[in-house]
Amino acid sequence: MGEEAARAAGLEPEVVYRPESAPTSAADTVAAAATLAGAVDLILFAGGDGTARDILDAVGTGVPVLGIPTGVKMHSAVFAVNPRAAGEIAASFSGLRDAEVMDLDEDAVREGRVSARLYGHLRVPDVPVRIQQRKTGSSSVSPDAVAGIAAELVDSLAPGELLVLGPGTTMRSIAAVLGVDVPVMGVNVLRLTDNRTAGLVASDVSADRLLALVSATPARIAVTPIGGQGFLLGRGNQQLSPDVLRAVGPDRVLVVATEAKVAALRGRPLLIDTGDDGVDREFQRYLRVVTGRRRTLLYPTS
Structure with a gap:
């Protein structure tokens, strides 16, 4: 995962090639994040709520993380408001706080409502202006x-x-x-x-x-x-x-x-x-x- 981005950044990554029949999966994300957790001060990950759940499974609140928003849906409060803000946060943050990891409630969607379910919390930089709020559930509409x-x-x-x-x-x-x-x-x-x-x-x-x-x-x-x-x-x-x-x-x-x-x-x-x-x-x-x-x-x- 990330070979092309790493080479574009001037790095020479060690790559374990996998056959076409076995593309990378959530388990690979969890394994990569768990490996990084003991070696870094901040994990940045790109994706949406599904990736945030993978990171939650891997590290819990053991290491600070920050999401770079690239997914279709991002209901969680662990993402910067945009990629540029993620870079600014990573360069200058000091304090930390716990933030919600949310994902779409499929049962609610089947009932005609857009709602999000809480899966847990991750530690994120405490920069409220540059980190999005969690999505709140739908309320009745007048x-x-x-x-x-x-x-x-x-x-x-x-x-x-x-x-x-x-x-x-x-x-x-x-x-x-x-x-x-x-x-x-x-x-x-x-x-x-x-x-x-x-x-x-x-x-x-x-x-x-x-x-x-x-x-x-x-x-x-x-x-x-x-x-x-x-x-x-x-x-x-x-x-x-x-x-x-x-x-x-x-x-x-x-x-x-x-x-x-x-x-x-x-x-x-x-x-x-x-x-x-x-x-x-x-x-x-x-x-x-x-x-x-x-x-x-x-x-x-x-």
Whole structure:
């Protein structure tokens, strides 16, 4: 694991080659981390919540660790907010704290909710501004707030335009108000009809499929931040790629959230990490957040 990255960094690693029929697995991650635990002051690992669970199995709280976010989902509180922040933390941290290792609750997803399960704790550098918070579980969504948000979305669209809905319980509830049943995970595409309802165009689309759709038809994107973390783009909705965001245009990306979800951020900014610095800069401003019918607020991003 990591041979190409090591050589690119100018190192000459000793490599044990394995046959194609036996690719590396979670057991290899656990073994590598356990070997490092007695020899280093900080383990940095790249991945998502699954990798964080492997590191937890390997080292527990015996050695400090820090996650470099490269996975699809990162509900755990052991990851830097972006790769650059991970480097800054590794170069200058002093104190440590225990942070939660979370992963998606598959039973909750099957019930139509996005929730995370606690697996344990890891020791991480105590740099709150540069390390993300854990994802909080979904709470009940006010029907009145959802209906109001749905009405605002409809008002923003012309008949025939596409409405791209990011993942999450809030988005699934909005789709239901518009007469469409969509899965709670994944990105879904709706088309507005003449009677203020919508029809499903595509469900759980890939980034390439989504780019083809929004390049052919005018569209708006509606996204909601991850509860507790505040991530708006770049976590759990990577189908909204930089190419997709450029094709739609940043001014046609609508942020929606209940007032309770915004309040739970406690003033922390919404986070943007698409992997494209130019696209990220387009969103580094105060964004309009739709919280209900004719109810909006301005909220900062970072």
